[in-house]
Amino acid sequence: MAPAGETRIWTTVDFDQDGKQHDWLRLPFSTDQSAYGVIPIPITCIRNGEGPTALLIAGNHGDEYEGQVVLSKLARQVEPRDVRGRILILPALNYPAVVAGRRLSPLDEGNLNRLFPGEANGTPTQMIAHYVSSVLLSMADIVVDLHSGGRSLSYLSCCLIRAGKTGAETARLMELMKVFGAPIGSISDGTGGGGATTLSAVAQALGVPTLTTELGGGGTFSSAGEAVASQGLYRIFKHMGILPNAETKSPPPVRLMQVTGRGAFTYAPIHGIFEPAVELGDSVEAGQSAGFLFPLEGPHRAPEEIRFAQSGLVACRRAPALAAPGDCLFKLVTDVGAN
Structure with a gap:
């Protein structure tokens, strides 16, 4: 499911440069008040030599807060000298929705996690999805997409995967889910929710292992959910050799569960x-x-x-x-x- 067309989003980040870079993705958006304006989407790139790339996303829905805080802290705390490979951090992917505290973008009413793989010349939300699909996923060896229940739902902390196309792919995802260590591990066949139009669906089609979370919700902030995400990410980094010297606790037992119809x-x-x-x-x-x-x-x-x-x-x-x-x-x- 490769997206078509060349992205119009740009950034000054050099993804192949060692060190830590903080910048924006710049999404062109012309309005009455700002004819040549751009929507700024924060991005951090932390790189040190060769190694795997982890793509970390929060704010896919703007009213889901635990992941936004976790990634904001991580972007400041992790130093390049400790990294083997690269970490790409987008704590507010759907920036217009994040600023508005909404699930959907106020610019176009777009639900970002239902619009993948996006369109290069589409609505602002479609353009964000297209950039992730066409640029960021091509660099990633793993994706972690941090969600919560948003305004309308409260969730138990859990980690979700889609069943792989092969038994080996599913086994790899199960391994990563157990390393992450959320109390509940949920396995989906991919037919519910957004089906083929979610970030995880497009990443899977491109062969990139993807973990999704639910960490709380109700428009509030769960410290317990934040801890699940933070500890889980550091365990994933150590497991993949991205932060080989990270101090982590062993993952707790994961209760494997599924939605049944x-x-x-x-x-x-x-x-x-x-x-x-x-x-x-x-x-x-x-x-x-x-x-x-x-x-x-x-x-x-x-x-x-x-x-x-x-x-x-x-x-x-x-x-x-x-x-x-x-x-x-x-x-x-x-x-x-x-x-």
């Missing part, structure tokens, strides 16, 4: 205020009450009880109490191999 998702059928009956991390049974939606019309209309369609572990929950028809209230995961 559409029944894993519970949706709101009406407009209402949601009173949940369970919490993140709870184990639930099929038919169990998930909570009640209280209609906005008033008390003359009885609340509607919501029930789970299948059994599993509550991996994410809607954060805002107000829900509309079609809003996801819960997502369940089940242990790999469980019937």
